[in-house]
Amino acid sequence: MKRILMVVLVVLVAAVALTACQRSKPVLHVYTWADYVKPELITRFEQENNCKVVIDTFESNEAMYAKLKAGATGYDVLFPSSYMVRLMFDQGMLMALNHNLLPNLKNVDPEYLKIAMDKEMHHSAPYMLTTSGIGYLGSKVENVEASWSVFERVDLKGRMTMLNDMRETLGAALKSLGFSLNTRDERELAAARDVLIRWKKNLAKFENEQYKTGLASGEFLLVHGYSGDIFQAQEENEDIVFVVPKEGTSISCDDMVIPKDAPQVELAHKFINFIHDPEVAAENTEFIQYLCPNSASYRFLSEEILNNPGIFLADEIRSKCEVIEDLGADNAKYTKVWDEVKAAD
Amino acid sequence: MKHSRLPLITTIFVLVFFYLPIVVLVINSFNASRFGGTWEGFSFKWYIRLFHQREIWHALRNTLIIAVGATSVSAVIGTTAAFALHRYTSRLQRIHYTLIYTPLVVPEILMGMSLLLAFVAIGVKLGLFTIFLAHVTFCISYVAMVVLARLQDFDFSVIEAAQDLGANWWETAVKVLLPLLAPGIAAGALLAFTLSVDDFVISFFVAGPGSTTLPIRIYSMIKHGSPPLINALSSILLVVTFAAVWLSQRLTEEKK
Numbered sequence: 270m271k272r273i274l275m276v277v278l279v280v281l282v283a284a285v286a287l288t289a290c291q292r293s294k295p296v297l298h299v300y301t302w303a304d305y306v307k308p309e310l311i312t313r314f315e316q317e318n319n320c321k322v323v324i325d326t327f328e329s330n331e332a333m334y335a336k337l338k339a340g341a342t343g344y345d346v347l348f349p350s351s352y353m354v355r356l357m358f359d360q361g362m363l364m365a366l367n368h369n370l371l372p373n374l375k376n377v378d379p380e381y382l383k384i385a386m387d388k389e390m391h392h393s394a395p396y397m398l399t400t401s402g403i404g405y406l407g408s409k410v411e412n413v414e415a416s417w418s419v420f421e422r423v424d425l426k427g428r429m430t431m432l433n434d435m436r437e438t439l440g441a442a443l444k445s446l447g448f449s450l451n452t453r454d455e456r457e458l459a460a461a462r463d464v465l466i467r468w469k470k471n472l473a474k475f476e477n478e479q480y481k482t483g484l485a486s487g488e489f490l491l492v493h494g495y496s497g498d499i500f501q502a503q504e505e506n507e508d509i510v511f512v513v514p515k516e517g518t519s520i521s522c523d524d525m526v527i528p529k530d531a532p533q534v535e536l537a538h539k540f541i542n543f544i545h546d547p548e549v550a551a552e553n554t555e556f557i558q559y560l561c562p563n564s565a566s567y568r569f570l571s572e573e574i575l576n577n578p579g580i581f582l583a584d585e586i587r588s589k590c591e592v593i594e595d596l597g598a599d600n601a602k603y604t605k606v607w608d609e610v611k612a613a614d
Numbered sequence: 615m616k617h618s619r620l621p622l623i624t625t626i627f628v629l630v631f632f633y634l635p636i637v638v639l640v641i642n643s644f645n646a647s648r649f650g651g652t653w654e655g656f657s658f659k660w661y662i663r664l665f666h667q668r669e670i671w672h673a674l675r676n677t678l679i680i681a682v683g684a685t686s687v688s689a690v691i692g693t694t695a696a697f698a699l700h701r702y703t704s705r706l707q708r709i710h711y712t713l714i715y716t717p718l719v720v721p722e723i724l725m726g727m728s729l730l731l732a733f734v735a736i737g738v739k740l741g742l743f744t745i746f747l748a749h750v751t752f753c754i755s756y757v758a759m760v761v762l763a764r765l766q767d768f769d770f771s772v773i774e775a776a777q778d779l780g781a782n783w784w785e786t787a788v789k790v791l792l793p794l795l796a797p798g799i800a801a802g803a804l805l806a807f808t809l810s811v812d813d814f815v816i817s818f819f820v821a822g823p824g825s826t827t828l829p830i831r832i833y834s835m836i837k838h839g840s841p842p843l844i845n846a847l848s849s850i851l852l853v854v855t856f857a858a859v860w861l862s863q864r865l866t867e868e869k870k
Binding site: 296298300302303304306323324325326327328332335336339340341342343344504 | 640647654666667668669672719727730731734739740741818819821822823824825826830831835
């Protein structure tokens with residue numbers, strides 16, 4: 270027993286000593302999603318700025334928000350999704366970005382900024398874009414048209430899924446009709462509902478997680494899902510193809526922001542600026558397989574990424590894509606229609 | 615009369631129920647497939663990748679520091695609390711009992727949130743220390759309950775005998791009481807250690823920058839990252855745990 274205690278004590282003391290000697294350099298605290306920055310780039314940033322980067326991770330925007338709202342401090346850079354950035358800014362939790370310290374923001378893709386929520390990058394800089402679209406098994410499903418109308422296909426009945434997400438799935442139906450996926454018009458929503466009820470007859474289910482495995486194993490032939498998820502499934506099953514429907518789809522973006530009480534404001538700016546260095550952005554895009562909207566980085570991207578219509582959207586599709594916005598009180602209209610879809614046979 | 619087969623069947627069923635998921639996890643940690651739905655061949659790639667993930671090792675280190683610290687402190691406080699509860703029965707002790715008992719039934723999310731608010735209000739910097747404090751608060755209750763159960767069938771005439779034979783207060787405590795209570799304290803401490811290593815909800819709220827623990831890391835990786843790494847890590851932890859249990863059994867056997 271004594272021996273064990275001794276060992277434990279020695280380990281503890283060693284650990285504390287280790288922590289203590291790392292304190293001499295400035296430390297940047299980044300709060301983000303797991304595996305969301307290429308590790309080699311973090312090391313490079315540390316060497317270039319003679320600092321240490323500590324990464325903490327969260328698993329949902331809401332959990333991160335709840336924690337910071339309750340008063341947790343000490344983080345320098347956060348990576349929330351755009352809709353959460355809006356909320357946090359409205360609550361006065363974010364700092365305005367100092368553009369003098371961020372020369373690389375001139376590289377940010379102006380085409381993306383047109384649809385972004387924070388168009389002037391006043392308090393946020395975009396980090397990675399993802400889209401939702403259609404994944405299918407190339408050898409089992411023939412002549413798939415890159416269109417939402419694929420869910421009309423009776424020959425795939427019972428082998429297709431759509432996301433169990435009100436805004437995404439109603440958004441797909443709205444887009445198929447040529448409407449905005451942020452519409453507040455009840456007639457348009459009613460039309461989308463009818464389309465969705467028709468599609469529902471052909472679906473196996475509305476599904477958010479299992480569809481990745483289901484597609485990889487061939488249980489489902491065609492799914493509506495997020496690009497990142499479907500690329501992961503692609504590693505497993507090379508037969509999987511991802512397309513973005515020609516009518517447009519939803520784009521979501523995770524942004525980089527600095528909380529109001531950040532201890533290392535200057536270093537945080539340096540980090541955001543570093544991420545938007547064209548070569549760094551390209552390296553990160555290759556690693557994450559989402560797109561960092563940085564125009565100057567596009568020429569460093571591999572053919573594979575540039576020719577991937579799921580990552581690098583064609584201009585004519587991109588112009589039809591939208592970011593899902595928070596509609597406030599009008600959200601209730603979506604909930605009502607969505608309930609009707611769920612209840613329909 | 616024939617022996618009933620029921621106990622045997624029940625045992626097998628319980629063992630399968632407990633250990634099958636673990637076996638599946640260990641097998642999947644060698645599966646080249648990312649989702650683990652199909653067997654894509656034997657591979658060490660998740661183990662190799664695991665060794666390049668410095669954040670995971672950092673999280674593991676945090677978890678162990680907190681668990682060891684919280685266990686030792688709560689073992690001491692919990693044992694003394696149990697002793698006081700057992701020895702004295704006043705109205706104050708009944709309140710004491712309720713206070714010790716409450717953390718066992720309060721929902722974790724409530725505890726996490728209220729601890730966070732408390733830490734923010736008194737201006738403690740969030741980090742390893744706050745997680746440690748939070749873990750001590752709930753570990754004390756578990757240790758106290760386990761030790762209390764042990765004290766209930768404790769023969770106090772042994773103590774009196776020791777005092778009759780001239781042992782002073784300190785000698786009685788160290789040479790008689792503690793050795794007899796040791797299994798109870800050890801059981802309570804082990805329970806506390808497991809709970810501390812496991813805890814996600816409370817830790818998430820009271821964690822500060824740089825103090826991500828293993829459960830927090832694992833949870834965020836499931837949502838966004840590579841789950842197979844978790845299988846590999848869990849398998850390594852299993853091996854370490856089994857080794858520790860085996861070692862501690864060997865050590866106790868030697869003494870006898």
